[in-house]
Amino acid sequence: MTFYINEKQKALIKQHYQNYKIDNNDNSYESFQYHNITIEIYKNKVIFKGNKEEIVEEYRSNWNQLDKNQSPIIGNAEFGINNFFGPIVIISSYIGSGNLEKLRLLNIRDYKELSESKFIELAQDIMKTIIFESVIINNRKYNQWIDAGYHPNTIKTWGQNQALVRMLQHRIQYDKIIIEKYINETTYYQYIENMKDNRNKIIKDKVEFLTNAESKYLAVTCSTIISHYLFLEEIKKIKGIDPNFIPLGAGQEVNLFLAKIKNEKHIEFNKFLDRHSKKSFTEFFK
Known part of the structure; x- marks a missing residue:
């Protein structure tokens, strides 16, 4: 614990x-x-x-x-926006007093030290223990929004709000909503308001933006773990290539990977990129 x-x-x-x-x-x-x-x-x-x-x-x-400050709390986290491959996964998690003890016994805070198999087991245990909602923005939709002129953070912010809309449909009682701060509050709401594709209510009540929120609130930690897990599950769905060799992030490993698969005859390279990569990164990997 x-x-x-x-x-x-x-x-x-x-x-x-x-x-x-x-x-x-x-x-x-x-x-x-x-x-x-x-x-x-x-x-x-x-x-x-x-x-x-x-x-x-x-x-x-x-x-x-x-x-005493860990419930009832809703916490949001995202995984994928900084990855060349794979979707953006946004999770909203709710923690009430009834599941705190069980979550503590899972030793959630030490998840970064776990092996892959233990991490998967932990993520699945958390998903069985709490209420959560997910928003998965696939690359095709992400790229359509990039072509429409939206900034990646606008897309991410839409997903944050959409996850909260879905969570509040559970009609739960909560003291606050915690979002890991990646932009200031004013910009966050401007992004949603200026996104013409948004058809959702904008959630503002009891929302707080905090840096290092994951180390302060279990609800955010749970969302971080689930978003990472579901991202990896989405990566496994990529066909035509072993998902275990698809690099995370957007660094030199991605460059080397792209150079390798570009010469593989069984892969239609441009279609592969259109389907599984983010256009916001492509200028760096030409």
């Missing part, structure tokens, strides 16, 4: 377990052994390891207070 914490919370946890401190060989964290639980306190997070039942008891008795 992992929590991101501030200095005040860290001091409180250290004081609580001060009589149970143990030595370790790593200066990056402090260790405490409380019965069958190991507590590791880092610069900005604390990890509880060990017996599941005892960890749950500690959570319920002492540390559920660390989750």
Whole structure:
């Protein structure tokens, strides 16, 4: 069970377990052994390891207070806009008090350290635990909007709002909506208002834009994980080439990959690009 914490919370946890401190060989964290639980306190997070039942008891008795700002929250995240290949995937996730404990036991905060198989398992577990909505903008639609003169961030912003429209159809109660800040609030709403293709209500009530939102709100973390997972699932649908060799991002690896497949006779190169790549990147890979 992992929590991101501030200095005040860290001091409180250290004081609580001060009589149970143990030595370790790593200066990056402090260790405490409380019965069958190991507590590791880092610069900005604390990890509880060990017996599941005892960890749950500690959570319920002492540390559920660390989750007082985590529900009921809607959190949005996106994956794909900075990738040459594949769609844009925007996820809106809702977390209520009823699923916080189960989410904590999934150790969501440590997902970046997981193997691919464990990451997939985690993403699927999250999707079974929470309410979420997805908006997947495929390359064909994305490229149509680019040809129409829309900026990539306008397209992304439309997707953010569309995911919220779908989420609020669940008629859930929520304290706030958190969106990872990538543009300022005024520009965000201008993008949606100026997009002629938008036919949706613009969601503004209780919306907050935060930097590093993923490290502050589990709802945003869940959306980040699900969006990454669904993006990879979409990549697997690309036919004619092994999806395991399609590079993520938009760097030199993409250039090398394009040079390789351009000479493969079974691939119609231009059609492949039209169907699976983003036109906003193509000028960099001519």
